[in-house]
Amino acid sequence: MEILIYGTINSVALALYALGFAMVYGVSRLPNFAHGALYVLSGFITWSFLNSLGLNYLISILLAMLATGLIGALIYQFVLIRVRGMEISEIMASYAIGLAILEGLRWGGFKGMTYTLPAFISGSTEIAGIPVDYQRLLVVGIGIAVVGLLWLFTRYTRIGLALRGMAQDERAAMMLGIDSDLMAVTAMGFGSMLAALAAVLLLPLGNIVVESGYNILILAIAVCIVGGLGSWMGAVLAAFLIGFAQILTVVYLGSHFQMVVALAAIILTLIIKPSGLFGRQKELEERV
Amino acid sequence: MSKEPILKVSGISKSFGGIKALNDVSFDVHAGEILGIIGPNGSGKTTVVNCITGFVKKSSGHVFFRGKDISRKPPHKIADMGVTRTFQIMRPYYSLPAYKNLVVPLFSPRAKRTGGWRGGGRLGDRNTVGIDILEEIGFERDSYVPYKLAATLPTGYLKRLELARCLALKPEIIICDEIFSGLSMSEIASMVPLIERLQMDGITLIMIEHRLRELFRVTDRIMVLNFGKKLMEGHPKTVMANEAVKAAYFGSQTVQEVMDHA
Amino acid sequence: MTLPSEQERKERIDRGIKIRSDSIYAMMSHRELSYLTLPRLILIVGMLMIPLVIPSMYWQRVFTISCIYALLAISFDFLAHYVGLVSLGGAFFVGTGGYLAAIANTSLGLPPWLTVPLATLVGGGLCTLLLLPCLPLRGVYFAIVSLMYPLFLARVIEALDILGGTDGIMGIDSFPNHWVEQYFIICILLLILFGARRLVNMDIGLVLRGVKDNDQAIRASGISVTFYKSVAVFIASAMGCLSGACLVHIYMWSGISQFALDFSIIPIAATVIGGGGTLVGPLLGCLILVPISELLRDFGTLRIVFYALILVAFIIFRSEGIMVYGQRKYHQFERWIKY
Numbered sequence: 001m002e003i004l005i006y007g008t009i010n011s012v013a014l015a016l017y018a019l020g021f022a023m024v025y026g027v028s029r030l031p032n033f034a035h036g037a038l039y040v041l042s043g044f045i046t047w048s049f050l051n052s053l054g055l056n057y058l059i060s061i062l063l064a065m066l067a068t069g070l071i072g073a074l075i076y077q078f079v080l081i082r083v084r085g086m087e088i089s090e091i092m093a094s095y096a097i098g099l100a101i102l103e104g105l106r107w108g109g110f111k112g113m114t115y116t117l118p119a120f121i122s123g124s125t126e127i128a129g130i131p132v133d134y135q136r137l138l139v140v141g142i143g144i145a146v147v148g149l150l151w152l153f154t155r156y157t158r159i160g161l162a163l164r165g166m167a168q169d170e171r172a173a174m175m176l177g178i179d180s181d182l183m184a185v186t187a188m189g190f191g192s193m194l195a196a197l198a199a200v201l202l203l204p205l206g207n208i209v210v211e212s213g214y215n216i217l218i219l220a221i222a223v224c225i226v227g228g229l230g231s232w233m234g235a236v237l238a239a240f241l242i243g244f245a246q247i248l249t250v251v252y253l254g255s256h257f258q259m260v261v262a263l264a265a266i267i268l269t270l271i272i273k274p275s276g277l278f279g280r281q282k283e284l285e286e287r288v
Numbered sequence: 289m290s291k292e293p294i295l296k297v298s299g300i301s302k303s304f305g306g307i308k309a310l311n312d313v314s315f316d317v318h319a320g321e322i323l324g325i326i327g328p329n330g331s332g333k334t335t336v337v338n339c340i341t342g343f344v345k346k347s348s349g350h351v352f353f354r355g356k357d358i359s360r361k362p363p364h365k366i367a368d369m370g371v372t373r374t375f376q377i378m379r380p381y382y383s384l385p386a387y388k389n390l391v392v393p394l395f396s397p398r399a400k401r402t403g404g405w406r407g408g409g410r411l412g413d414r415n416t417v418g419i420d421i422l423e424e425i426g427f428e429r430d431s432y433v434p435y436k437l438a439a440t441l442p443t444g445y446l447k448r449l450e451l452a453r454c455l456a457l458k459p460e461i462i463i464c465d466e467i468f469s470g471l472s473m474s475e476i477a478s479m480v481p482l483i484e485r486l487q488m489d490g491i492t493l494i495m496i497e498h499r500l501r502e503l504f505r506v507t508d509r510i511m512v513l514n515f516g517k518k519l520m521e522g523h524p525k526t527v528m529a530n531e532a533v534k535a536a537y538f539g540s541q542t543v544q545e546v547m548d549h550a
Numbered sequence: 551m552t553l554p555s556e557q558e559r560k561e562r563i564d565r566g567i568k569i570r571s572d573s574i575y576a577m578m579s580h581r582e583l584s585y586l587t588l589p590r591l592i593l594i595v596g597m598l599m600i601p602l603v604i605p606s607m608y609w610q611r612v613f614t615i616s617c618i619y620a621l622l623a624i625s626f627d628f629l630a631h632y633v634g635l636v637s638l639g640g641a642f643f644v645g646t647g648g649y650l651a652a653i654a655n656t657s658l659g660l661p662p663w664l665t666v667p668l669a670t671l672v673g674g675g676l677c678t679l680l681l682l683p684c685l686p687l688r689g690v691y692f693a694i695v696s697l698m699y700p701l702f703l704a705r706v707i708e709a710l711d712i713l714g715g716t717d718g719i720m721g722i723d724s725f726p727n728h729w730v731e732q733y734f735i736i737c738i739l740l741l742i743l744f745g746a747r748r749l750v751n752m753d754i755g756l757v758l759r760g761v762k763d764n765d766q767a768i769r770a771s772g773i774s775v776t777f778y779k780s781v782a783v784f785i786a787s788a789m790g791c792l793s794g795a796c797l798v799h800i801y802m803w804s805g806i807s808q809f810a811l812d813f814s815i816i817p818i819a820a821t822v823i824g825g826g827g828t829l830v831g832p833l834l835g836c837l838i839l840v841p842i843s844e845l846l847r848d849f850g851t852l853r854i855v856f857y858a859l860i861l862v863a864f865i866i867f868r869s870e871g872i873m874v875y876g877q878r879k880y881h882q883f884e885r886w887i888k889y
Contacts, residue, residue: 031694079862087693088630092818093861093865099855099857100859103852107850256705259705260709263698270684270691270694270695368772372772375767379764391753392767392773395756396773397772397773453767
């Protein structure tokens with residue numbers, strides 16, 4: 001029972017980490033290695049709004065999400081767009097930007113245990129005899145809501161449909177009058193906002209630390225690779241797969257193995273079935 | 289000519305995510321002959337080549353070369369046995385000069401075994417052998433053409449380069465995927481004798497073609513594909529007289545009728 | 551400098567020296583001979599002289615470390631630009647080589663002149679074996695999987711607490727003295743640099759380049775792509791393991807930090823800055839980057855920020871790198887001409 005509850009929470013958290021990454025990759029084929037950095041950055045932005053400027057918590061969260069979205073979009077517009085389509089340059093450039101953000105934060109003094117965000121609702125309840133705090137329940141609730149909203153968004157709004165069009169066939173989308181660069185920037189903006197959303201939801205559960213940026217990136221990549229790069233629903237399913245696998249290893253082997261599971265998942269998936277659970281990349285490639 | 293076919297294709301099928309690109313195609317190729325494969329666009333001609341040479345995994349069916357099952361072998365093993373192919377979309381090494389393009393196939397285990405092109409025994413300097421092969425195939429040795437970067441060569445020479453890559457392996461079978469397409473009439477005219485000479489040298493050829501007139505000059509057996517199925521096979525004249533073939537090419541009947549006929 | 555107007559374009563003309571054409575050797579004069587040999591001579595003599603002119607032990611050590619990074623960078627450049635496998639996991643090679651040398655030295659008691667070749671060969675084989683299943687992957691997929699390997703090994707060592715766990719293996723012998731250490735590494739670096747340049751221009755090098763540009767044609771030529779990829783990975787990972795082995799003997803310590811991202815990122819940054827595909831460029835990049843990073847040591851993590859920004863700037867504005875730019879200037883005239 002404990003495994004079930006904590007597995008679910010962990011899985012939803014993983015899905016939240018990964019959605020932004022999956023969205024950006026799905027639309028513009030950009031492996032956004034700055035994803036983890038954006039996650040941490042938005043945490044610190046929220047903290048600054050809250051503590052330095054003394055704003056209302058909800059307002060600072062919204063502002064932080066907007067700011068992170070804007071930063072993501074700007075990074076794409078001014079840097080990454082120039083290496084568009086050169087996958088390796090994209091990886092290196094985005095990783096370097098992420099590195100610069102994270103290490104810049106560390107240099108700026110954002111380190112140690114002092115940076116925490118308050119929980120939305122404090123306190124805890126018991127489900128089937130297991131204590132669960134409200135924040136974790138909220139994570140699950142909002143996480144499911146976000147996935148649902150994203151699903152509706154990509155099916156029933158113009159921007160959402162345009163993004164999906166881009167994801168399926170960029171050239172065809174361009175012929176239909178979709179501005180592919182603009183859409184890529186939009187996707188990066190949304191992806192960064194999703195990272196920020198994940199951050200404000202999950203950071204109250206612990207401290208804001210620079211190091212977690214790297215782990216978040218690995219987890220996001222793990223989820224997306226296992227689910228199949230570019231497949232959003234695959235990412236959600238993969239999040240549950242890895243989420244439960246992690247909880248099981250933590251229970252039976254020890255907490256050191258949590259990251260080992262994610263890394264092993266990446267390596268094994270790439271070796272056995274590079275297209276992941278739901279990717280279609282490979283099948284198309286086979287047609288010489 | 290032995291009765292046993294050199295290449296026996298039996299019942300190969302291939303589907304790409306629900307679309308049947310090939311449906312139970314069987315045919316034989318005898319040593320020394322030229323088999324033509326024709327069919328409208330999208331009828332699965334290139335897929336046949338890919339399936340025989342292992343570039344695409346077959347959904348089902350077998351390919352036998354000299355009685356040996358090569359269905360499950362990877363492409364390089366099949367090429368190593370002497371079943372070589374050209375690509376419809378030419379794939380030279382663009383950054384290398386034309387003659388250096390041949391150093392790569394001459395480096396292959398098969399070329400090392402067979403001793404290069406008519407080198408007999410020891411393999412000479414690969415550059416020299418490469419230029420020899422290019423001369424065979426119509427690159428003028430004393431001109432600058434063999435030394436130009438492949439990226440700067442016109443289509444006609446690139447098609448020849450594709451053939452040269454096969455020849456460097458001293459092949460038993462060459463499968464030509466639309467070697468005439470995209471060429472001017474005069475280029476085709478100079479290519480046809482080349483094909484005839486290859487046949488005289490004892491190489492078996494399978495030619496996938498759209499240019500029927502030239503194809504019929506060199507071959508005496510044609511197989512027609514349509515919608516991934518074998519429509520018929522026989523002498524060019526009988527094939528072209530066939531109503532179903534006409535329909536496939538000129539669309540005088542509805543698609544359904546063609547399918548029924550097949 | 552003339553500003554480009556609309557009627558003008560830049561024209562580039564090769565210098566009129568035949569030596570550059572592929573197999574025709576026309577060494578007519580001292581001028582042509584020196585045109586060819588001078589750059590190489592400057593490189594070799596320069597590399598051998600640097601330790602003599604650097605006064606302090608500290609900077610000599612920095613130079614040695616630069617050379618080790620250069621080895622890694624050359625291995626990255628070779629794999630990425632001649633075989634088409636972009637390996638972001640240089641740290642994987644360093645770590646494997648380092649730990650092997652450390653084990654051979656502390657457990658088996660072998661001296662450095664045995665552990666280094668041993669770690670190179672065994673490590674190269676081991677890395678190749680581990681990477682073998684990933685070789686069919688292309689582009690991003692191979693890059694990601696190679697990035698994950700060193701992280702994975704580091705976490706496994708940490709989680710299982712084997713090989714000294716987070717403390718690492720200590721008490722490794724150093725080289726006899728720092729002159730041996732320095733000249734050993736410089737000589738090896740030069741040998742490998744010229745060896746690699748030779749290799750990529752030999753027939754087997756053409757095959758490897760073919761694997762990068764056009765693997766279908768390689769298959770159609772009856773050549774196994776996976777075999778030649780694994781040969782290339784063996785060469786590259788042996789270079790990486792060699793640098794790792796030298797590193798542990800210099801630091802006399804081997805730990806998980808050898809799997810750290812530094813060893814993956816700095817060589818890549820150096821290659822981008824120095825000029826990918828030249829093999830000399832990465833060396834140049836390392837000789838620039840590593841000392842700069844030493845100078846900035848006081849600024850703490852800000853130097854990584856600085857680094858990352860340089861890398862981004864080079865990727866975006868000068869993706870050809872210093873060396874390619876320099877070679878072009880050396881081999882070609884440029885002038886503005888009217889249409």
